[in-house]
Amino acid sequence: MNIIFFTHPLHSNFRSIQSFTEMLASGMKNRGHRVDIWVPKQILSKYTSHQTLRKWLGYFDQYIIFPIVARQNILKKEANTLYVFTDLALGPWVPLVANKAHVIHCHDFLALQSASGEITENRTSWTGKVYQSFIRKGYQKGKHFISVSEKTNANLSNYLGKPVATQKIVYNGLKEAFRFINPNIGREYIQQKTNIPTTNGYFVHVGGNQWYKNRIGAVEIYNAFRETCSDEIPFLLIGERPSEDLLTTIQNSPFAADIHILTDKDDQFIRHAYSGASALLFPSLAEGFGWPIAEAMACGTLVITTNAAPMTEVGGTAAFYCNRKPTNVDQVDNWAKSCAILLNKVVNLSPEDREIAVQASRANAARFSLDGCLDEIESIYMNLSEEVRQ
Numbered sequence: 033m034n035i036i037f038f039t040h041p042l043h044s045n046f047r048s049i050q051s052f053t054e055m056l057a058s059g060m061k062n063r064g065h066r067v068d069i070w071v072p073k074q075i076l077s078k079y080t081s082h083q084t085l086r087k088w089l090g091y092f093d094q095y096i097i098f099p100i101v102a103r104q105n106i107l108k109k110e111a112n113t114l115y116v117f118t119d120l121a122l123g124p125w126v127p128l129v130a131n132k133a134h135v136i137h138c139h140d141f142l143a144l145q146s147a148s149g150e151i152t153e154n155r156t157s158w159t160g161k162v163y164q165s166f167i168r169k170g171y172q173k174g175k176h177f178i179s180v181s182e183k184t185n186a187n188l189s190n191y192l193g194k195p196v197a198t199q200k201i202v203y204n205g206l207k208e209a210f211r212f213i214n215p216n217i218g219r220e221y222i223q224q225k226t227n228i229p230t231t232n233g234y235f236v237h238v239g240g241n242q243w244y245k246n247r248i249g250a251v252e253i254y255n256a257f258r259e260t261c262s263d264e265i266p267f268l269l270i271g272e273r274p275s276e277d278l279l280t281t282i283q284n285s286p287f288a289a290d291i292h293i294l295t296d297k298d299d300q301f302i303r304h305a306y307s308g309a310s311a312l313l314f315p316s317l318a319e320g321f322g323w324p325i326a327e328a329m330a331c332g333t334l335v336i337t338t339n340a341a342p343m344t345e346v347g348g349t350a351a352f353y354c355n356r357k358p359t360n361v362d363q364v365d366n367w368a369k370s371c372a373i374l375l376n377k378v379v380n381l382s383p384e385d386r387e388i389a390v391q392a393s394r395a396n397a398a399r400f401s402l403d404g405c406l407d408e409i410e411s412i413y414m415n416l417s418e419e420v421r422q
Contacts, residue, residue, distance in 0.1 A: 033065045033417050034113040038122050041072050041094065046119065048323075049139070053118045055205070059406040060413070070105070072098035095124055102128055114417045123170030133416045135176040135198065140320025141187040142244055144168060152359055153317060154243045176416055178409065180204050180321040183342035200412055203346075204321050205405025209299040210306070210330040212394060218308025218331075222268075225301065228292055233310035234266040235375075236333075238302060238324040241275045244317045248281050249357045251291065252364065253313060256372035258287045265379070266290045267313075270297055270305060306331035311378050314343075315354060315371065322346045330397035332390045334378055336371070350389070350396035352378055 039053040040046040057067050075097050077089040106115075106128065115129040117136040121143070126136065146154040147164035156164070168191060176198035179185035185201050219230040228234070235254060239245035247269060254267045267287075273295050274282065282291050297305070306312065312328040314337040325346045328335050337343045339353035347353070354371040358364060381389060 033060075033414060034110055035060055035065055035067050035116055035413065036109070036113060037067065037069045037116045037118055038125055039069060039071050039118045040122070041074065041090070043074060044090075046121075049119045052137070052139075052204075055207075055402070056116070056118065056406075056409065059402075060410065063406070063410055065410075065413075070102060099125065099128060106132075112417055114413055116413070117171075117174075120171055121167055123167040123172075123174075126170045127173045130173040130175070133419065134174065135178060135412065135416055136171055136174045138177055138179040138184050138188050138320075140180075140184055140318075141191060142318055142320070144191060145187070145318075151318070176412075178202050178412060181342040181345050183345060184320050198412070198416070200408075202405055202408045202412070203400055204323065204326070205402030206326055206330050206397065206400045207299060207402060209303050210327040210397075211303070212330070212332045213304060213307035215308050215332070218304040218306070220308075221304040222301075222308055226292070226294065228266050228268070230266065230308055232263065232265065233379075234268055234308070235311055235313050236268045236270060236305050236309040236328075237313050238270045238305075238327070239314070239316075240272045241278065244319065245271075246315050246317050246357055247271075247274070247278050249315045249317075249364075249368075250313050251278070251281050251285060252368040253315060253354075253371040253375060254291065255285050255287060256365075256368040257375050258290075260372065261376060263379075264290060265310065266292060268292050268294055268305060268309075270294045270302060302327070303331055306333045309333050311336055311352075311375065313375065314338075315357060316343060317356060319343060319346075325351065326397050326400045329393035330400075332394055334381075334386070334389055334393060336375060336378060346400075348396045348399075350392040 037053055037057055040049055057069055061067050072094045075093045077086050077093050080086050115132060115134040117126060120136060120138045144164050145151050147156040147161045172192060175196050177188055177196060178200050179188055182201060223230045237250045267290060274293050282288055285291060306328045312324060312333050312335045314324055314335060316338055319342055322343050325335050325337055329350060335347055335351045336354060337347055337351050338356050340356055352374055354374050355367060358367055
């Protein structure tokens, strides 16, 4: 089978999609398929360092120049080539192959929901609304879709507004890197790498500065926990460098000395960080899937996350659930305190109850097998390719 993967430019801020693309491409290559990755090149945008101008020239590269090049290359490809869009946000390119074998991977609809006014925590500018409309008009030309969760699939149905030929759900598959390590080994590794005292455990959050990751909310929960607990348990925030708002929140914390921002960490570091953690604190406001939940559970880490889909979908009966952070600022303190009570409960589980919870977490994470994920996706790909031959 010949497969062309469309993905975001390498210089864009879509690292998770680029990682997903690499996973798909290598997985299909290992299964004997011919694979190529098409990505827009920096043509005009590379000539300026001005951020705003570079962004608009980047759009010109992606939506004017790249489609011209892609059309020419499509004409040279075999009729049974399958064109795969690794992200819904690549919708403007879908019309290029709408009448050929194609499939669109859907991760989340958060940007579109924000532009539609459905998410009050993330306001969208008028240009952002126009851009999301542009994306939507593109992917609505598609006929075949794969979503990463029931939640994303339900959103897809809502925004498509019509039945399509293929609408499947395939859960993400975990990398081999995320597997169980003895907690003591994890803690020793992190302490050696960071000089943070981890012998008595620590909490961890993994994620970027996107509004929905709720890193500030995680710090607020930690503050509430520490106010009622004498244990000086550190908190590790692994991901991007903090936004100004997050940095201010940390600096204003009475426990700022125990809150650590760790950036540019590889999978090996994160795996050990999960394994040694007393808990993953992941109070997301929204997700498309929620990778850290599954990753942490695979490493034997107990997870505290929000009691809303798709977090509940990924965490299943193995996670510990807290309420979503309220939009009313007057209610945030009570929310943080209630989450801190849950966090305290998890920390103080008896050794027997903790082991039961760890085993439940690992069993739940086993649902997200990488091989199983790739097998399901390959089957869908092959069916679409066969339809073209017939």
